[in-house]
Amino acid sequence: MIDLFWNKNMKIIKSIAELKDELNANKGSLGLVPTMGALHMGHQSLFKKARKDNDFLAISLFVNPSQFGPDEDFDEYPRNINKDLDILNSNNVDLVFMPDIQEMYPSGFLTNVVIDKLADVYEGLYRKGHFNGVSTVVTKLFNVFKPDRAYFGAKDAQQCAIIKRLNIDLNLGVEVVICPTIREDSGLALSSRNVYLNIDQMEAGLLISRGLFKSKELFDSGEKNIVNLCKVARNIIESNSLCQIDYLDIVNCETFDIQTDLDQNSIMIVAVRIRNIRLIDNIEIK
Numbered sequence: 001m002i003d004l005f006w007n008k009n010m011k012i013i014k015s016i017a018e019l020k021d022e023l024n025a026n027k028g029s030l031g032l033v034p035t036m037g038a039l040h041m042g043h044q045s046l047f048k049k050a051r052k053d054n055d056f057l058a059i060s061l062f063v064n065p066s067q068f069g070p071d072e073d074f075d076e077y078p079r080n081i082n083k084d085l086d087i088l089n090s091n092n093v094d095l096v097f098m099p100d101i102q103e104m105y106p107s108g109f110l111t112n113v114v115i116d117k118l119a120d121v122y123e124g125l126y127r128k129g130h131f132n133g134v135s136t137v138v139t140k141l142f143n144v145f146k147p148d149r150a151y152f153g154a155k156d157a158q159q160c161a162i163i164k165r166l167n168i169d170l171n172l173g174v175e176v177v178i179c180p181t182i183r184e185d186s187g188l189a190l191s192s193r194n195v196y197l198n199i200d201q202m203e204a205g206l207l208i209s210r211g212l213f214k215s216k217e218l219f220d221s222g223e224k225n226i227v228n229l230c231k232v233a234r235n236i237i238e239s240n241s242l243c244q245i246d247y248l249d250i251v252n253c254e255t256f257d258i259q260t261d262l263d264q265n266s267i268m269i270v271a272v273r274i275r276n277i278r279l280i281d282n283i284e285i286k
Helices: 016-024 041-053 081-090 130-145 157-169 192-196 199-220 226-237
Strands: 011-013 030-035 056-061 095-097 149-153 175-179 243-252 266-274 277-284
Touching: 011 016, 016 095, 016 130, 030 041, 030 130, 041 056, 041 081, 041 149, 041 175, 056 081, 056 130, 130 149, 130 157, 149 157, 157 175, 157 266, 192 199, 192 277, 199 226, 199 243, 199 266, 199 277, 226 243, 226 266
Parallel strands: 011 095, 030 056, 030 149, 056 095, 149 175
Antiparallel strands: 243 266, 266 277
């Protein structure tokens, strides 16, 4: 049950038809932040940026089932609607779109947006079909909202590359704004899944950012050998036996091709399993 004590100016809408009517009544610039809820300070940094840039700020809260695999954590994904709405209200959000699954994927829904090549590597390799679900729901949201700008966090680097690509390829006309990764004081990148971590897993997870930061430090000191930079990060992360690396590479942030030479598009990406929890992170190497 949703409590009804937030700012009356923040409208909560559950149907696409009502959403379109509301959007048609607003003539200023529109900023959209798509989320799956379980909001944290990383999300709030997106809200603040979008609020600053636009006349009207809209947020979607939708745990998208099509981007979860059959063995992933859709049912367990953290949900706290009242807490999320409190956070949105405190960030001066104008509109919250909270559709149910049937609203987004009605009976007879058959269409998927597939991004070739870019969606098949790294996260796409380990999470089959994940990016098809992301691309489909983002395309639907862009089509329904028709925002001037949409905001995403840089932590999900491959997702950002895919969204920018589909926006260009499908002529959606949205300005895609990528905002910096927000970290805890320890360096751990903020993620809704961090709530799953116990003390031992949290300690292991801290090695991810430490490995990335050390490689960046060495690069800034003059080390340009990609193999050496990756080895340094890998050794730090794997110093804790709980950390199992799925991948760790330096890639082009737009194409996700492995880099043989460093340039302005170089990022180090990593995915680590810590028992049943999987964390991703990245850092620019430039």
